[in-house]
Amino acid sequence: MRIDVYQRLMAVQASRRKFLGGAAATAASVAALGSTGVLGTMSRALAQDSASLRAEILKIPGVGMGSPTDADWQKVGEMCLGPTKATVQEGEFAGVELTFMGLNNQNLHNFLFRGFLKPWEAYTGAKINWIDLAQADYNPRLQQSIATGTVDFDIIEMGAPFEGDTAGKGLLDEMPDWVKAQIDMDDYVNYLKAPVGTWDGKTYRITIDGDCHTFAYRTDYFGDGSISGMAAVPTTWDEVDAVSKAVKGQKDPLTGLDAYGFLDPLKGWGGFGFYFLEDRASAYVKHPDDKAWLFDPDTMKPRVNNPGWVQAIQDVMDLIAAGAYPPDQINADPGATGFQQFLAGTGSMLCWWGDIGSNARTSDTSVVGDVVGFSINPGAKKVYNAKAGAWEEPAEPNFAPNMAYLGWGVYVTNRVSGDEKKRKAAWSAAAHLGGKDISLWMAAYPSGFQPYRNSHFNYDEWETAGYDRAFIEDYLGSNADSYNHPNAAIEPRIPGIFQYYSVAEDELAKGFAGQYKSAQETADAIAAAWEKITDQIGRDSQVKLYKASLGM
């Protein structure tokens, strides 16, 4: 964007802010009196202003203009300060210092937050200190802080799976009502509404992400005359695996390098790597009549060694035996598989979070932007009914999108509970990051986050921003279809969930390296390790929390 254009935009923004400031005092009246008369005109003006703001922030830096920079994040943060100014006086938090703990994945997350919050700091007078963590360091850092009573952060970027560890132990501060109004929680997609983000009926979470895995594929691998030999994109795992075997030995139509099919990340990732086996397994084990799929809800007996899970492990072992993965795939970091392999043109299919979609056309390192398509995760032609203890073959394949991680949220810890000024500052900062308008920008550009509000699925906004309509409907549609799927595989919010995943990664690594005789033996080893963890953490409490997280 040219500087003069940007400055004109900022001038418009300044007048909008004055208008918002004046309107803030009457905002509650507007809601109460409806859209009639003068207030109705004001309400429409606010709506138009918001639409204008959303359109303008989506132009920063603009689709196809390369990766956004810190300057862009600051611009967006500045332009989205309206709701903060409606609730906080300038300089109100002078002297307040807050500590924010979050991630530094892909130079995103905290890096964005810094940029977004810089104008917030300048306006409010508060100062934020940062604790940056790598993905794999996150869980241990958090657990050690909790266990040793050394929680040293006021605001934390955290996934819903950790709510059992934090909210369950009384470490979080309850969200004030003014924050709920500021961030418009009703706009969240349904699966992210309560009970996610709540504990014992109290709300703790400002959602900034909506996690699920979707199926990303290369369109140039399918169709008449394609190297896969398939006219249509595969929709079930057996078709996916057939493609992986079919393209072996051929050349990638885009890069000219060796062609590969599905990219299963096979290496551990501090527990996060287990999600990729779940992508396959959920189709085989998440029965539409049963909410549970990881454990038996009455006993916490692992289901990970039932025939459905074993089938998923066997599928991967078969592909390893067939040499269908890129060399050294067994040692490829999952992050590298998504961003340095798939987006760079190695491999043709992948299950990943939504940031593959938002990066495909906006990241400098992506080469697949014009040949990438999306759908919900593949299904399976048979599904294991754990209650009946038997396979079933439904008329249509069984689909069960994996709601992996339930998305990141921003939480405030109880360190601020005793200091009302600090508490308001912490919630104001969190609300700024979880604001409705800023969230649209995060969903549209590389941020580490994917769409999570109903308003994010307004395709017109994306098209106006410069996205290709077909691409965005495809990408966002796969997210929306996953979120709204009736048989979605929901992750349990129980303490120590990543311990289960981490030990499973170790056992899977042995299985994939051929150290166990079979997929069943591998799965049995995982189940035995999970039983130990459940006993150690406390079986009764885990049963109770697991049932609660499933809404049972």
Added chain:
Amino acid sequence: MTTTSPNVGQTFETVGVGTSASRKSLGRLIIIAGTLLFAAVLLFQVLYAAGVSASGFASWRPVFYAYFLWAASVVLGQILIRGEQGQRAAFVLPAVFFTVALVIFPTAFGLYLAFTDWNLSGSVGRRFNGFDNIVALWNDPFYWNALRNMVYYGLAVFFEYAIAFGLAVLLNADIKAQRFFRIVFLLPFMLSPVAVSWMVGKSIMENRFGPAARLARLLGWDNPAFFTDPWIARLSIEVMDAWVFIPLIMILLLAGLQALPKDLLEAARVDGASPWQTFWRITFPLMLPVSITAILIRIIFKLKLADIVINVTSGGPGGATDTVSSFIYREYRDRSNVGYGTALAEFYLIAIVIFITIALLVTTRWVSRYSTARAVDRV
């Protein structure tokens, strides 16, 4: 022989004589006050942490401050009570208190933790569980796999030693740009193993675009993969680790070579010994004590190998490159299993101490016998 002048000694003596009864009393008082203060603060906080008392500090930091004050009072008290002797002790005591605080106490506390069941996500806190962790360790295939890998990595030290000895001999020879080459060969040792993990393991050995992979393709390896086959993966990790640490062995050996008596080597040359005979019958035996020291130091470093493994392979494929430290890292960090993780670490520490002690005894005896045999040979 002493270099201390009588006058200086006398000055100290005067100070010693000047340690009056009142100063001694003051010294004792300071020590007692410091000790009581530390004991009181410690007891106060221990009772609070144990749930016996309702009041206590929010953190253990005041206990640390009290410990620091206690240490200072002991040092000051010693000077006041013992004069010159106390001043001498003042040079050593800070190191003693430092070691107690940062080595002995953590090790002892770790030993206690090793007998507890403590999962950070547990619904209850730390619980004493007797020998359960030791039994679990005994039946843990991941731990024994890691120990077996340590044997492989440990044996590789002898290859590293051979290469390092060759380089040391080379750099000890009268070659051009000797100083330049000494610095160049030392450079890898100055690099952080984490940096080596990324520069070499994740970049140079990257299977698609890494220079090592490209070279391997040129040499006829169609799909070079350095971390997929268990033995190639182990070898790759070993190569990276060796690259970092061979310079350490080399520099130790080079120092030993430069300290060798030149007259022996000249006598051998005058007597018509070939270079190989000179090396094998004179240099190598004379270098044995230095060699053993270098090898043992390197083995101690090797037993701590973790960073390269964690960064490059996470212990894979299937635990083929796992080390005890990298396994403990996962158990402790990823799975928050503090009790068991600490038990693994304490067991490993004890095993290392026993191993190194035995190795020292055996090698000392062997060197002694070898030297005697060579002496008899020469006679």
